Amino acid sequence: MSSESRLYTFSDETKQRLRKFRLGTSRAKDPQAIIYEIDKKTLEVRPSDDDVYTDIESLADELPEHAPRFVLLSYPLTLDSGRLSVPYVMLYYLPITCNSEVKMLYAGAKELMRNTAEVNKIIEIESADDLEDIEEKLKGEP
Numbered sequence: 001m002s003s004e005s006r007l008y009t010f011s012d013e014t015k016q017r018l019r020k021f022r023l024g025t026s027r028a029k030d031p032q033a034i035i036y037e038i039d040k041k042t043l044e045v046r047p048s049d050d051d052v053y054t055d056i057e058s059l060a061d062e063l064p065e066h067a068p069r070f071v072l073l074s075y076p077l078t079l080d081s082g083r084l085s086v087p088y089v090m091l092y093y094l095p096i097t098c099n100s101e102v103k104m105l106y107a108g109a110k111e112l113m114r115n116t117a118e119v120n121k122i123i124e125i126e127s128a129d130d131l132e133d134i135e136e137k138l139k140g141e142p
Contacts, residue, residue, distance in 0.1 A: 025074030036070040060128035068106040069093045090119040
C-alpha cells in the first residue's frame with residue numbers, strides 16, 4: 001500500500017459517487033463535471049458540493065481563485081473524423097496564486113485521485129480561463 005493511500009482518504013460514499021459518475025457519464029450529451037477538494041484537517045478527498053456542472057462557464061465560476069481542486073470531467077465531442085467521443089479526464093486545477101503548502105497537499109494526492117476515479121488522463125490548468133479551450137486540449141492529445 002502506498003503512503004498516499006494511507007495519508008489521504010475517500011469515504012465509501014465518495015468512492016460510490018466516483019464510480020457512479022464515471023459509469024453514468026459515458027453516454028452523456030452534455031459536459032458533466034464534479035469538483036473535488038481535500039479537507040486540510042482530515043485529508044479526506046471529497047466533493048466540494050453536490051452539484052454536477054453541465055456547462056463549462058458555471059464550472060469556471062465555481063473554481064476558487066487561490067485554492068487547487070480536482071475536477072472530474074466527462075466531455076462529449078465530435079472528433080475531426082466525425083466520430084463521437086466522450087473523454088473522461090481529471091483537471092488538476094492549480095492556480096499560481098495558491099500557497100506552497102496547499103500545492104504540496106494536492107500534488108501528493110494527484111495520482112491517488114487519478115487511480116481512485118479511474119481516469120486515464122490528467123490535464124493541468126492554472127486558471128478558470130484555461131477551460132475556454134478545453135475542447136482543443138481534449139481533441140489535440142491522444
